[in-house]
Amino acid sequence: MRVLLMAYGSRGDVEPLVGVAVRLRALGVDVRMCTPPDFAELFEAVGLPLVPIGEPVRAFVKAAVTGKTAVPAEGLPQRAAAMTATAYEAVAEAAQGCDVVLATGLLPAVAGARSAAEQLGIPYVFVAYFPAYLPSPHHPPFERPGRPFPPEVTDNRELWDLDTETMNVLFGTGLNAHRETVGLPPVDDFRTYVLTDRPWLATDPTLSPWLEPAELDVVQTGAWFRPDDRPLPADVEAFLEAGEPPVYVGFGSIPLRDADDVARAAVEAVRAQGRRVLLSRGWADLALKDEQDDCLTVGEVNHHALFRRVAAVVHHGGAGTTTTAARAGAPQVVVPQLADQPYWAGRVAALGIGAAHDGPHPSFESLSAALRTALAPETAARATAVAAGVRGDGAAVGARLLIDAARA
Known part of the structure; x- marks a missing residue:
């Protein structure tokens, strides 16, 4: 069995996948990683092969934090479209011969990963590391750059409906334009396509419980950590x-x-x-x-x-x-x-x-x-x-579930 783990984002997006990769490898699974090239040394240290996605992401993260982004709000759809295409190309190469693709990180890149999995006929799983990525009446969505919510709208369900429209405008148009170039049909709802109706949530239930009722059938695994017995310097x-x-x-x-x-x-x-x-x-x-x-x-x-x-x-x-x-x-x-x-x-x-x-x-x-x-x-x-209540078995749970997803 061969599994591809993809993340486009910072170290916080990538590190949890290492925990699952180590668990999978111990179960005899061949694991490939697909992330920005910033993390090549991390994967080399644990012996995991990397297919890099595009350019290093550190400059992008720095621009987002410092407010010195090179892309104004009106340019975000073009930036997102390029991110989708770049991720698609990397995942389409890395996922050859794989039995399942798991993806997380910036959603335009994840959309490219799902399109690649779809093109190859491979099962796909999305994982979030915090609940607020996932639609729920218990919390609001993030505001997107240049798209503030109307101050008079305070109901979380209405805000999630607005977020659906926003994501289709910012990210969906570019996704569908790219899908047309590779012979895939358009998608109507960008967020649903990326998250699926059964996303995983890799958080600890004590620290970050998933509250019911909710729109999605969320699978909470516990947080993902890699075994780390390195001595301190x-x-x-x-x-x-x-x-x-x-x-x-x-x-x-x-x-x-x-x-x-x-x-x-x-x-x-x-x-x-x-x-x-x-x-x-x-x-x-x-x-x-x-x-x-x-x-x-x-x-x-x-x-x-x-x-x-x-x-x-x-x-x-x-x-x-x-x-x-x-x-x-x-x-x-x-x-x-x-x-x-x-x-x-x-x-x-x-x-x-x-x-x-x-x-x-x-x-x-x-x-x-x-x-x-x-x-x-x-x-x-x-x-x-x-x-005393924080679990340590999340990565093992995630690894077993991913094997089940590959076999389904």
Whole structure:
């Protein structure tokens, strides 16, 4: 059996697929990856073959976060159409001989992946890493660039209907134009075509429950993690052993428009709480500006091992980072930047396992207030209690379901 796993997006879109790939490979399945080329080293480290999609995605993510996008709102349909075509070409090549395609990430690219699977006659599965991607009366959709919702419309069902129209305009026209070039019929509803009527939701039910009733027959698997037994780097281990648990600060694969200011504010706010700092470079290239020994800058590390040994985690609110910190019982401060990150910030606050920062631009004062909440004894106790209910078998569940989908 051969499986193709496709994701077009940041590290948060790609990393969960590695967990499923490792599980599939242990079950004797041949796995191929199809993602932007940014993640070639990640796949090389675990021995997974990669068919890259287009150009590196880091610049695209940076433009989205900083607001310096090269494409104005009126140019989005053309950009989406190009993304669909590029993803189709990569998946059509990578999926040769495969028995099932699983896809996630930016929806125009996922649409190209589904068209390729359809053209090859291969079963297709869509997976989301947060509920707000999926239509439900319990939450609203995202607003699309240049297409704000009318302020008088507040009912979630009406907003999802408007979102259907918006996606058909922004993404559906380009999809159908491309499908015509490869001999496929047009689709009437872009979102339904991409999501299907039975999408998967790879989130932990404790942190992110799927609420019924809903329009879709959603399959919730639990969050996807890869087994990670990498030791911490020697300098990180020495730093941890040299004093009280530090506060970790990192924004993963999210660039920041004001990275130097954020790093300075974060370090000063943590120090003001009497704590040491572990500062993760990430795609924001966060860096220290002084030589004090209470702060250490780190690169790629095993978060599963590290987060069990820190006093709190300050981060951007990606699904993987949020769930990893929750599973480790580490209190959190979430500084959301875009997409699903405000959702995860809200869940952290609602569960009492940390603080949701108000907006994407932290200051010394705002981070200090959030850290006081996260470092309070009652927050630590609550984080420990919630950690006991966070599942660790999601990737194994996803792997078994994918094998079943290939055999159906």
